[in-house]
Amino acid sequence: MPDYGLPLLFGTFITPTNRNPQAAVDLAIVSEEVGFDLVTFQDHPYQPAFLDTWTLMTWVAAQTESIHIAPNVLSTPLRPPAVTARAAASLDLLSGGRFDLALGAGAFWDAIEGMGGRRLTAGQAVDALSEAIDVIRGIWSVDDRAPLRIDGDYYRLAGAKRGPAPAHEMPIWVGAYKPRMLRLTGRKADGWLPSLGYMKPGDFAAGNAIIDEAAIAAGRAPSDIRRLANIGGQFAAAGQGFLVGPPAQWVEELLPYALDDGVGTFIVSTDDPGTMQRFADEVAPALREAVAAERRSRGTVERGIRSSIALSKRRDGIDYDAIPASLAAAAVEPGDVGFSKVRSTYMRGGSPGLVLRVGSAEEVVEALAFARSQPVALAVRSGGHGISGRSTNDGGIVIDLAGLNSIEVIDERARRVRIGPGARWMDVAAVLGERGWALSSGDYGGVGVGGLATAGGIGWLVREHGLTIDHLRSVEMVLADGSFVHADAEQNTDLFWAVRGAGANFGIVTSFEFEVDDIGDVGWAQLAFDASDTAGFLEGWGAEVEAAPRDLTSFLIMGPPRAGQPHVAQVMAVVDSDQPETIIERLQPLANLAPLLDQTVQLKSYAAIMANSQGGDHTGQGEPIARSGLLDHITPEFAAAAERMLATGEVYFFQIRAVGGAVADVPADATAYGNRSANFSVVAFGSHPQVMDRLWADMHAHFDGLYLSFETDQHHDRLADAFPPATIARLRELKVRFDPDNVFRDNFNITPLQVHG
Numbered sequence: 200m201p202d203y204g205l206p207l208l209f210g211t212f213i214t215p216t217n218r219n220p221q222a223a224v225d226l227a228i229v230s231e232e233v234g235f236d237l238v239t240f241q242d243h244p245y246q247p248a249f250l251d252t253w254t255l256m257t258w259v260a261a262q263t264e265s266i267h268i269a270p271n272v273l274s275t276p277l278r279p280p281a282v283t284a285r286a287a288a289s290l291d292l293l294s295g296g297r298f299d300l301a302l303g304a305g306a307f308w309d310a311i312e313g314m315g316g317r318r319l320t321a322g323q324a325v326d327a328l329s330e331a332i333d334v335i336r337g338i339w340s341v342d343d344r345a346p347l348r349i350d351g352d353y354y355r356l357a358g359a360k361r362g363p364a365p366a367h368e369m370p371i372w373v374g375a376y377k378p379r380m381l382r383l384t385g386r387k388a389d390g391w392l393p394s395l396g397y398m399k400p401g402d403f404a405a406g407n408a409i410i411d412e413a414a415i416a417a418g419r420a421p422s423d424i425r426r427l428a429n430i431g432g433q434f435a436a437a438g439q440g441f442l443v444g445p446p447a448q449w450v451e452e453l454l455p456y457a458l459d460d461g462v463g464t465f466i467v468s469t470d471d472p473g474t475m476q477r478f479a480d481e482v483a484p485a486l487r488e489a490v491a492a493e494r495r496s497r498g499t500v501e502r503g504i505r506s507s508i509a510l511s512k513r514r515d516g517i518d519y520d521a522i523p524a525s526l527a528a529a530a531v532e533p534g535d536v537g538f539s540k541v542r543s544t545y546m547r548g549g550s551p552g553l554v555l556r557v558g559s560a561e562e563v564v565e566a567l568a569f570a571r572s573q574p575v576a577l578a579v580r581s582g583g584h585g586i587s588g589r590s591t592n593d594g595g596i597v598i599d600l601a602g603l604n605s606i607e608v609i610d611e612r613a614r615r616v617r618i619g620p621g622a623r624w625m626d627v628a629a630v631l632g633e634r635g636w637a638l639s640s641g642d643y644g645g646v647g648v649g650g651l652a653t654a655g656g657i658g659w660l661v662r663e664h665g666l667t668i669d670h671l672r673s674v675e676m677v678l679a680d681g682s683f684v685h686a687d688a689e690q691n692t693d694l695f696w697a698v699r700g701a702g703a704n705f706g707i708v709t710s711f712e713f714e715v716d717d718i719g720d721v722g723w724a725q726l727a728f729d730a731s732d733t734a735g736f737l738e739g740w741g742a743e744v745e746a747a748p749r750d751l752t753s754f755l756i757m758g759p760p761r762a763g764q765p766h767v768a769q770v771m772a773v774v775d776s777d778q779p780e781t782i783i784e785r786l787q788p789l790a791n792l793a794p795l796l797d798q799t800v801q802l803k804s805y806a807a808i809m810a811n812s813q814g815g816d817h818t819g820q821g822e823p824i825a826r827s828g829l830l831d832h833i834t835p836e837f838a839a840a841a842e843r844m845l846a847t848g849e850v851y852f853f854q855i856r857a858v859g860g861a862v863a864d865v866p867a868d869a870t871a872y873g874n875r876s877a878n879f880s881v882v883a884f885g886s887h888p889q890v891m892d893r894l895w896a897d898m899h900a901h902f903d904g905l906y907l908s909f910e911t912d913q914h915h916d917r918l919a920d921a922f923p924p925a926t927i928a929r930l931r932e933l934k935v936r937f938d939p940d941n942v943f944r945d946n947f948n949i950t951p952l953q954v955h956g
């Protein structure tokens with residue numbers, strides 16, 4: 200007899216009466232308070248004595264915090280499935296993944312017809328339900344980009360947009376009694392939800408047999424289908440009938456359903472808070488204990504709730520069963536609903552075999568140990584904005600640090616802050632801005648702290664305040680051997696040196712401590728120029744930027760020329776002053792460079808400038824192709840080469856950023872960052888690697904260094920471009936010490952000395 204080994208859950212079944220509209224809501228709140236896992240409501244949309252079930256469930260979701268909510272069961276003939284799919288997913292998103300769906304084929308056909316529904320025979324109703332399940336799942340499959348077309352006998356969709364996907368792996372349970380419905384349940388559903396009151400002894404076992412056979416024929420495991428049961432009873436003196444007696448009698452009578460009929464969820468039908476309380480206090484724990492004891496003695500292993508469809512999407516090379524239990528909640532697999540949100544990065548499409556969304560340094564240690572034991576690629580992700588770093592992969596493991604995103608002030612006087620790698624720079628700017636502080640980071644608020652603060656950090660305040668790494672005072676990190684270390688100017692000094700410029704090669708930073716600056720409102724300018732004389736404009740802009748005081752930092756962007764239009768250059772600049780005269784004085788030389796097509800100058804906080812990202816999940820596709828270089832001066836030769844390159848139309852995004860200033864105040868060998876004398880950082884994005892290589896070969900001679908964060912060419916010559924020989928030699932030696940097995944190699948791999956030869 201089956202025991203599917205699923206964890207035991209308990210729910211309530213509440214009448215959605217509208218006589219006292221709050222009553223059902225209050226009972227749902229009681230259900231949550233006394234410890235039920237689930238609250239459910241019948242759905243009879245033709246019944247004026249009842250509240251509408253969707254509306255009620257939404258209201259209940261808003262007034263509860265942890266309990267799951269489900270219809271019991273939804274009247275599918277009166278609920279168009281495409282709309283039901285969106286409503287269910289929306290409620291799941293709004294409630295934090297607490298909505299479960301249960302469908303019925305339909306009953307009370309006179310009433311359904313009375314409400315405008317279509318009368319179906321019993322057989323038709325099963326077929327219609329089967330189509331409805333396809334529609335619902337089709338709307339939820341957001342990974343499938345083609346519009347949903349279903350040409351069914353009951354539901355026709357002529358091209359519906361997909362989404363939203365539910366927040367969790369939302370099960371679809373089915374209320375079923377007859378063989379045809381039971382076969383459908385086995386083929387397509389995630390749960391069977393009958394009421395014990397409608398069943399004779401032996402019906403459960405017979406139903407299970409039909410479901411299991413249909414499941415196996417469909418290539419599914421019987422344990423994919425949770426068995427639920429609505430039960431009714433009364434607490435009373437012993438021996439007055441089935442489930443009419445004291446709690447011990449309930450336990451005794453329900454136990455065979457759990458152990459022999461595989462019921463994993465018992466849903467108590469009651470509108471009495473006292474019954475709920477007593478069931479939760481005296482029946483549920485005792486039944487759980489009795490089932491656990493019997494499972495122990497039978498050797499039944501409690502299994503998770505991943506379906507066989509999800510299991511079939513697992514990738515070779517990863518021993519999923521070996522994922523430590525402590526990481527189970529952090530693990531997102533290709534078959535999981537949340538996978539589409541974590542598979543890709545901002546710029547890249549990916550298909551990892553496992554994403555471990557860790558929540559603490561301890562979990563990073565565990566995740567790394569697990570990843571190292573698996574013969575697949577490893578990627579480390581913080582904010583997912585890597586251009587050089589490949590923080591996703593194909594079939595490998597991703598350690599995702601997005602959850603380590605705290606931003607704490609640890610010393611007000613010294614302006615010391617501790618920041619997690621998963622924090623975004625716009626959130627950092629917002630928190631620091633509340634105190635009139637800022638930390639020069641980058642130009643885009645969505646970028647993560649982890650990738651940028653281990654590489655350099657060329658941002659809006661760089662000329663005056665240096666690179667982000669120049670503000671770093673210490674890090675905590677997990678090394679390749681799993682040790683958790685602190686590195687600063689006194690402890691693990693070599694590591695601290697390496698982390699500031701080549702951190703991605705040495706471990707996983709779990710926390711950064713920075714000293715930040717006092718920065719009030721600044722001048723923020725966005726200027727658009729007619730830069731049709733591209734070389735002349737670039738040269739002039741470069742000269743003015745170099746000549747300007749350090750309180751000015753400016754970036755310039757150009758795209759391909761467009762026929763019949765001026766070739767536009769967009770110039771952005773921050774002037775670290777809240778004095779309008781100073782701001783104008785700094786901007787005037789730039790404004791005189793060429794005809795101005797557009798201009799805005801505002802007084803803004805640094806936080807407001809950085810609030811330029813919508814956030815949200817990453818949906819990158821393909822591979823970015825970027826080439827980068829560091830430049831001392833914008834010489835006439837460089838400017839002419841840049842004009843030639845842009846004229847080809849192959850570069851869709853070309854950017855030059857001012858660096859220099861305070862960056863060059865730090866001694867060249869103080870950190871691993873490669874070239875501190877450069878006044879400019881240059882990056883170009885194109886669509887074809889070979890074309891970009893050819894174009895960049897023409898530019899290469901002008902460069903003196905390379906900022907790796909903006910480069911995608913993984914050839915080892917790029918490392919030689921990025922780091923002076925002495926730096927690369929020291930990095931290789933340190934790699935032998937800290938990562939001899941070359942575990943961290945996804946981002947411009949500095950091979951250990953011994954490997955490189």
Ligand SMILES: Cc1cc2nc3c(=O)[nH]c(=O)nc-3n(C[C@H](O)[C@H](O)[C@H](O)COP(=O)(O)OP(=O)(O)OC[C@H]3O[C@@H](n4cnc5c(N)ncnc54)[C@H](O)[C@@H]3O)c2cc1C
Pocket residue numbers: 544545546578579580581582583584585586587588589590600620640641642643645646647648649650651653654655656657658702703704706707708709908909945946
């Ligand atoms: C739109 C955009 C704007 C940008 N603007 C700027 C800018 O203004 N200035 C600038 O300097 N850069 C900028 N960059 C580049 C950016 O700094 C790097 O791409 C950086 O790696 C992104 O960090 P992340 O955490 O978001 O990336 P992720 O993709 O999460 O990580 C990138 C790589 O960094 C490494 N890494 C990530 N987290 C850690 C960690 N905790 N410990 C060790 N290694 C880690 C890994 O090798 C990983 O592959 C920009 C990138 C984009 C896409």
